[in-house]
Amino acid sequence: MKSRFQLFRAALLNAALPIAALLIAVLALLPGLAVAQAPAEIRLVYPGVGVGNRPAAAGNAVATMHLRGMLEEEFQKDGIKITWSFLRGAGPAVNEAYANGLADFSLLGDLPSIIGHAGGLKTRVLAGGTVRGNIYVSVPSDSNARTLADLRGKKVAVTKGTATHLAIGKILETFGLSERDVRLINMETNTATAAIVTGDIDAAVGGSQWLGLRDQGVSRVIFRTTGGDPRLTSNNAFIGREDFIRQYPEHTKRVVKTLLRAAKWLGDQDRNPEPVFQLWTRTGFTFASFKEDWANESLKYKISPLVDPYIVQRYTLQIEEAKRLGLTRSTFTFAEWVDTSFLEAALRELALESYWQPRDAKDQPRG
Numbered sequence: 001m002k003s004r005f006q007l008f009r010a011a012l013l014n015a016a017l018p019i020a021a022l023l024i025a026v027l028a029l030l031p032g033l034a035v036a037q038a039p040a041e042i043r044l045v046y047p048g049v050g051v052g053n054r055p056a057a058a059g060n061a062v063a064t065m066h067l068r069g070m071l072e073e074e075f076q077k078d079g080i081k082i083t084w085s086f087l088r089g090a091g092p093a094v095n096e097a098y099a100n101g102l103a104d105f106s107l108l109g110d111l112p113s114i115i116g117h118a119g120g121l122k123t124r125v126l127a128g129g130t131v132r133g134n135i136y137v138s139v140p141s142d143s144n145a146r147t148l149a150d151l152r153g154k155k156v157a158v159t160k161g162t163a164t165h166l167a168i169g170k171i172l173e174t175f176g177l178s179e180r181d182v183r184l185i186n187m188e189t190n191t192a193t194a195a196i197v198t199g200d201i202d203a204a205v206g207g208s209q210w211l212g213l214r215d216q217g218v219s220r221v222i223f224r225t226t227g228g229d230p231r232l233t234s235n236n237a238f239i240g241r242e243d244f245i246r247q248y249p250e251h252t253k254r255v256v257k258t259l260l261r262a263a264k265w266l267g268d269q270d271r272n273p274e275p276v277f278q279l280w281t282r283t284g285f286t287f288a289s290f291k292e293d294w295a296n297e298s299l300k301y302k303i304s305p306l307v308d309p310y311i312v313q314r315y316t317l318q319i320e321e322a323k324r325l326g327l328t329r330s331t332f333t334f335a336e337w338v339d340t341s342f343l344e345a346a347l348r349e350l351a352l353e354s355y356w357q358p359r360d361a362k363d364q365p366r367g
Helices: 004-013 019-034 061-067 070-078 090-099 110-118 163-174 189-198 209-215 242-247 249-268 274-283 287-293 309-324 341-349
Strands: 041-046 081-086 105-109 123-133 136-140 155-158 183-186 203-206 219-224 234-241
Touching: 041 061, 041 070, 041 090, 061 070, 061 105, 061 249, 061 274, 070 081, 070 249, 090 105, 090 110, 105 110, 105 123, 110 123, 110 163, 110 234, 110 309, 123 242, 123 249, 123 309, 123 341, 136 189, 136 209, 155 163, 155 189, 163 203, 163 234, 163 309, 189 203, 189 209, 203 209, 209 219, 209 287, 234 242, 234 249, 234 309, 242 249, 249 341, 274 287
Parallel strands: 041 081, 041 105, 155 183, 155 203
Antiparallel strands: 105 234, 123 234, 136 203, 136 219
16 A cells, blocks of 8 residues: 555646645645654653752662663753653652643652552553662651550651552551551651651651661651561552653653663662662762661662562552552552553563563562
8 A cells, every 4th residue: 555655746746636636635644744753852750859859869760760861861862852850749749740741751659650540540550660668667866656556646747649658558557556546647758857857747657768867866767667578668660651652652662771771780780789879869868878778688679670470469469458548449450551562672672581580479580
């Protein structure tokens, strides 16, 4: 079958074709000529900020890709602008960006991405992010609280609608508590940090940034998930907007390829992770906090981009738990949300099919 351009060329060469008909043929081609072959801009949004609202993050391949300028380098020759937005409102703010058509890709924690998909946001999980993200509960240094049981009736800050929110719901259950037994306050991390210092809250829930505050002597960590039940930890994944993926499949694959290169760089540092922790200090969080948080952990393992049976099991659990705890109203299957075609193509092109070993549902290497 001849293409529209071939037909148009034939029309031009046909002297017998009436001028009016020729003009109609030209006009019919204009919509096709106007279709963009490449995006002018690729927009990435991130659920969080650094110290003092710095536009930087740490702890995963997406944050590392940003800190090393890898996407900018990948698309520089194409003249495509790379825009990063770091949002204080964390996961809920990322969902809002997707809902308003302001995001193309993001790293996103399990609960907000589940809420978004359940609510109708047209996104796809393209690659794994980080598994077993550690959760810390901190109190002011002069607090009488020694365990989570001591927080009954107390003001506890967490950014609601985030992976941390889902985790603290399950953590409280292990101490015989529920959200109703504490005064759970919606507060983003930087604000919670200030509130801990001033004593305006009784506790705060978050990540390794609380280790740095503890080292300053203004807070104490009374609970951590490190070395404990992995069901109480958090997960995140790399997701993309369906419309962008459909319109620009080649550019989507290049974004995923760049993510894989970042993840491989991290994996290659397993034996000596200090360069990674030093890079991550650009966020304003301390080298010591990263070193402690990642002690006895494997960068290669925790930041594997594979969507393997372990990731499927983790997200299946979180989808069910979010519904059980009343954080979402509906459930769905993880499989219907995933598109691994770009990941698989990128692994082949980079010859990385054997770099990360898939894990089974019980977190054992799959033979």
